[in-house]
Amino acid sequence: MIRAAIPLLPDGDEAREWAERELADPVYDAAQPTPLDRAARAIAEFIGDLLSPRGDIEWSPVLAVAAVLLVAGLLVTAFLIWGRPRLAHRTESSALLFGEAESRSAAQLRAAAEESARSGDWDGAIVARFRALARSLEERGILEAPPGTTAQGLAARAGRPFPDRAHELQAAARSFDDVRYLRRRGTAEVYSAVVAVDEAIARSVPAHAPEVVPA
Known part of the structure; x- marks a missing residue:
């Protein structure tokens, strides 16, 4: 044998x-x-x-x-x-985020959100903080946000590895859409809710293996 x-x-x-x-x-x-x-x-x-x-x-x-x-x-x-190597299309996806040019890291986006919040610009703070949440998921290799990804789409996909935060993710995505596209005024309370889900996700371990190819 x-x-x-x-x-x-x-x-x-x-x-x-x-x-x-x-x-x-x-x-x-x-x-x-x-x-x-x-x-x-x-x-x-x-x-x-x-x-x-x-x-x-x-x-x-x-x-x-x-x-x-x-x-x-x-x-x-x-x-x-x-951790796993960075994917070949990470460079392309990092150049755009929700249809706009965005090369800042999650930490930089969070700092920008805090600066906007201190000046009372709640719309800018909410937008920057949700972008930080999305960029953090990319940086951790949990999922990617390639060109064409919407806030609602990202929230739905992020709800799979973080099922306990699925409703909060959807609410944060709606808040992003409200102030970014529907011109609704942001508030300190809405911003605090987006910060809370971003911080909760940052502390959490995904329920399953990271996505290799975006859904």
Whole structure:
């Protein structure tokens, strides 16, 4: 049985090619390197050195399996520590948010919302804070808001990983639409409600794995 299984194992060139192809996936180079990106590159270099022919040493099927398992273990460890790599379309989605150019981070948007609130501009504060909520979900890798995403659509999708906050998310989205599109005046109470759901989501762990492709 063992001898029959050995031909299915990769030879040295095949194992190296598999490892390099996996670790060269564009998903790891889509944005500025994260710790996981750097770890993946380091692993690729390590495997390349490991699988390079050295003198008269022949590739062992056992070593091939060990190398593949080592790569898998290192990638899983890096994933658990630093999270998944940023997606290739993150750059495009970060340029627009609810139909408008928006490149600020969640922290910057929250600061802008607080500044608007201090000056009594509740409309601007509500809009900026809901945008901060959406950008925070992107930054955490929970879901994405590609061009064409609406506030209501984002709230509906965010309600899946955060079912306990689904109604609050929908209410915050309605508040965003009210002041942004329907020209209804924002209030301190409405702003406080949007802040509350943003803070609650920021403290919560999603109920299921992050979305890889927007719904």
